[in-house]
Amino acid sequence: MAVSEVEYHLAEPQPVEDSELEAWYMDDLPADQRLPHRLKPNRPAGVAQLRKLGVLSWKLNPVQYETDPKLQAICKVRGYSYQDIITVSPEKLPAYEQKIKSFFEEHIHTDEEIRYILDGSGYFDVRDLNDAWIRIACKAGDMIVLPEGIYHRFTLDEGNYTKAMRLFVGEPVWTPYNRPQDQHSSRTKYVERFTAGSIPVQ
Ligand SMILES: CSCCC(=O)C(=O)O
Numbered sequence: 001m002a003v004s005e006v007e008y009h010l011a012e013p014q015p016v017e018d019s020e021l022e023a024w025y026m027d028d029l030p031a032d033q034r035l036p037h038r039l040k041p042n043r044p045a046g047v048a049q050l051r052k053l054g055v056l057s058w059k060l061n062p063v064q065y066e067t068d069p070k071l072q073a074i075c076k077v078r079g080y081s082y083q084d085i086i087t088v089s090p091e092k093l094p095a096y097e098q099k100i101k102s103f104f105e106e107h108i109h110t111d112e113e114i115r116y117i118l119d120g121s122g123y124f125d126v127r128d129l130n131d132a133w134i135r136i137a138c139k140a141g142d143m144i145v146l147p148e149g150i151y152h153r154f155t156l157d158e159g160n161y162t163k164a165m166r167l168f169v170g171e172p173v174w175t176p177y178n179r180p181q182d183q184h185s186s187r188t189k190y191v192e193r194f195t196a197g198s199i200p201v202q
């Protein structure tokens with residue numbers, strides 16, 4: 001079905017200046033992955049910087065996720081045809097320990113990773129173009145898209161609980177390809193798209 005102008009407008013990623021998404025460069029201390037791992041002093045990473053890495057974000061109202069016209073517009077404009085809901089907590093997620101471990105292994109995917117946090121919170125860590133880790137704090141209402149080929153990982157924070165919608169274009173493929181994947185076509189495509197001088201593509 002054709003996409004209307006209103007839908008295009010609704011689906012625009014959050015204007016950089018309005019985004020409440022908080023991100024920062026990480027220390028590399030071996031403490032618990034669930035801790036914030038901020039540098040001292042804190043070194044924030046702005047949303048503008050995340051956009052340069054191809055990371056998109058929206059602030060939505062999680063209370064109305066079943067009927068939200070903005071979420072519907074994003075799905076229509078970006079072709080997100082699949083949705084499910086995952087609860088990540090020791091009680092709710094089968095094979096919790098194993099999953100938590102694999103979420104936190106640095107990896108890429110052959111598609112976007114699209115998550116909408118409905119409740120709780122967690123951290124998506126992404127590598128910047130100099131290979132430094134940026135930690136993105138996501139909480140209820142945050143929708144985030146990690147582009148195909150970006151090195152990333154996920155962890156719960158100290159709250160130990162996230163409920164998130166997973167979205168996908170077509171039949172979902174969740175396969176992680178753990179680093180190193182520098183010769184993988186999704187990785188080379190990412191590097192080409194987002195390395196300095198190229199124009200970020202939405
Ligand atoms: C917040 S979604 C849980 C993590 C996950 O699905 C993933 O890393 O692929």
Ligand SMILES: [Fe+2]
Pocket residue numbers: 107108109113152153176
């Ligand atoms: Fe992933």
